[in-house]
Amino acid sequence: MSKGGLLYHFPNREALILGLVERADALGAEYLERLRQDPAGPAVAYLRTSAETTTPFDRTLIALSRLGSDQHPAAVAVLRRAQEAWAEVVREEIGDEAVSRAIVLMGD
Numbered sequence: 001m002s003k004g005g006l007l008y009h010f011p012n013r014e015a016l017i018l019g020l021v022e023r024a025d026a027l028g029a030e031y032l033e034r035l036r037q038d039p040a041g042p043a044v045a046y047l048r049t050s051a052e053t054t055t056p057f058d059r060t061l062i063a064l065s066r067l068g069s070d071q072h073p074a075a076v077a078v079l080r081r082a083q084e085a086w087a088e089v090v091r092e093e094i095g096d097e098a099v100s101r102a103i104v105l106m107g108d
Contacts, residue, residue, distance in 0.1 A: 014072075017067065020075070021075060021077075024082065025078060027057035028057065035049075035089050043090045043103050046107050047106060061079065065079060090104055
């Protein structure tokens with residue numbers, strides 16, 4: 001997309017960041033559902049997909065994480081919500097806090 005096209009849809013940096021946050025929330029909900037429905041179970045699915053970088057969800061998270069040292073509070077919050085949701089889905093399956101945390105850390 002050209003800079004002009006980007007500015008057409010997002011008149012300023014704030015609007016662009018908030019658009020990324022909304023997209024991350026929506027794609028994150030879809031990702032969590034895929035983890036829950038995966039035949040191998042959420043933990044295995046999380047580890048298997050943790051190295052992906054080309055899905056729309058991954059690209060959105062990467063964009064949010066690269067905002068720099070002046071990160072937007074909403075961007076920080078959506079990244080935190082995503083990490084907490086992944087941990088909760090794994091914890092629901094595994095049941096053990098320490099093992100669940102280790103799985104999430106391996107995926108990170």
